[in-house]
Amino acid sequence: MTRQPVPLQVIPLGVGDYFSRVNYTTTFLVLGGTTRMLIDCSDPLQKELHEATTRAGLPLGVNDIDAVLLTHLHGDHANGLEGLGFFRKQAKDSPGRPTIYLLPEVLTDLWERRLRGPMGRAHMPTKGIDAVSELTDYFDPHPVEPGKPFRVGDLEIEARRSRHVLPCMGCKIHYGGRTLGYSSDTDYDPAHIEFLSDSDLIFHETSGGVHADYQLLAKLPEPLRKRMRLVHLPDDFDRASSAIEPAEAGKVYVV
Numbered sequence: 001m002t003r004q005p006v007p008l009q010v011i012p013l014g015v016g017d018y019f020s021r022v023n024y025t026t027t028f029l030v031l032g033g034t035t036r037m038l039i040d041c042s043d044p045l046q047k048e049l050h051e052a053t054t055r056a057g058l059p060l061g062v063n064d065i066d067a068v069l070l071t072h073l074h075g076d077h078a079n080g081l082e083g084l085g086f087f088r089k090q091a092k093d094s095p096g097r098p099t100i101y102l103l104p105e106v107l108t109d110l111w112e113r114r115l116r117g118p119m120g121r122a123h124m125p126t127k128g129i130d131a132v133s134e135l136t137d138y139f140d141p142h143p144v145e146p147g148k149p150f151r152v153g154d155l156e157i158e159a160r161r162s163r164h165v166l167p168c169m170g171c172k173i174h175y176g177g178r179t180l181g182y183s184s185d186t187d188y189d190p191a192h193i194e195f196l197s198d199s200d201l202i203f204h205e206t207s208g209g210v211h212a213d214y215q216l217l218a219k220l221p222e223p224l225r226k227r228m229r230l231v232h233l234p235d236d237f238d239r240a241s242s243a244i245e246p247a248e249a250g251k252v253y254v255v
Contacts, residue, residue, distance in 0.1 A: 005154075008032040008175040008255040010203070010237070011056050013048040015231045015247045017207045018076040024048045024249060025076035026205065026231045029060070032156025032175035036060065037172070039182060045080035046087075048249075055250030059168045062087055067099040067152050068139075071184035072168035073106055074112055081110075082118055085138030088207045097140045101152060103159075104143040105167045121158040144169075160195050162186035165210050172199055178255040184234065188212045197224060203247060205232035218243040229253070 003253055009031050014024025027048065043047065047064060053060040059124065071077055081100075088094045091251060111120075111134070120168040122131045135141060144150050145170060146159045156174040161167070164185045164211045170192060173180040181199030186192055187210060196202050202224075206214040211232060218225070229247040230237075247253075 002038055003034040005033045006031050008155075008173070008178045008180060010180055010201075010253045010255065011052050011058070012203075012231065012247050012249050012251065013052045014042060014249050015233055017211075017232045017234050018074070020233070020235050022235050023233065027077070028203070029053065029065075030051075030155070030180065031101070032174060034172070035067075035153030035155050035175075036065055037069060037155060037189070038065055039150055040067045040071055040077040040184075040202065041068050041080035041084055041100060041237065042076055043079035044085055048080075049086075051105060052250040056252045058252075059070060063091065063093060063095055064179075065098055065161075067101060069152070069157065070100055070102040070106065070110075070179060071162075071182075072103075072164065074166070074185065077185070078110075078114065080185045082115060085115070089138055097136075097138060099140045099152070101142050101144050101150070101157075103167050103169055104145070107141055108145050110141070112121065160192065162192055163189045170196065180255045183212070185210075185213055193224075194219070201253060202228045203231050204228050204244075206230050206237075207232045207234055214242075214244075220244075 011029045013027040016023025016025050025042045027042040121219045122129050144159050149158050158172045159169045162170045168185050170184040179199040181196035181202040183204040206212045225244045228244050230244050231247045
């Protein structure tokens with residue numbers, strides 16, 4: 001079926017932090033033109049994607065995804081890659097390998113330290129199965145260089161390394177004269193906020209500890225806070241009194 005172009009928009013699949021009992025972890029579906037891209041790939045991806053897009057009135061499945069922009073390798077951002085890779089490789093109606101965009105140092109670790117164990121060898125003699133696979137059997141990987149814009153379908157993307165405990169990147173996504181910004185996991189970093197500040201809509205994480213302190217975000221200028229939505233939320237986050245609007249899973253945010 002031919003896709004109809006759409007304005008730049010984003011649907012959060014989850015808005016919680018790694019330890020949430022009530023929310024799926026923070027992942028996004030970005031749509032712009034005819035491109036459909038995940039930012040990160042949490043688990044259970046199939047369920048998250050089904051529930052959020054059904055609520056949004058645009059039911060989509062993993063075969064509808066063109067690409068994944070992987071910010072870093074923590075499990076709440078990357079655990080869904082195994083299921084996505086297996087499904088797209090095995091499903092009869094699969095459109096093929098999804099493209100994955102990531103930092104060079106994240107690409108170096110993705111297969112050897114994250115996916116090779118469960119995905120590198122299939123051995124079941126009773127079924128006549130004995131196969132060895134590589135990352136490229138499941139995904140089409142593309143390393144990206146922060147500071148150098150790149151394209152994912154109809155989307156133009158700028159990446160910037162964030163201040164986190166392992167290699168991680170935030171991004172700005174451009175389409176149709178509009179810009180979406182996402183901090184990804186980061187300490188409170190004025191330089192990172194400045195990078196995002198010209199975006200029409202910004203999703204910024206907050207969770208305490210090694211993550212961005214809400215009290216500092218709440219002191220940002222009001223015009224900036226009005227364009228910001230909070231994600232990576234702990235379960236005890238006080239939504240009602242927040243000076244910045246918390247994001248909602250399954251809501252369509254038109255940029």
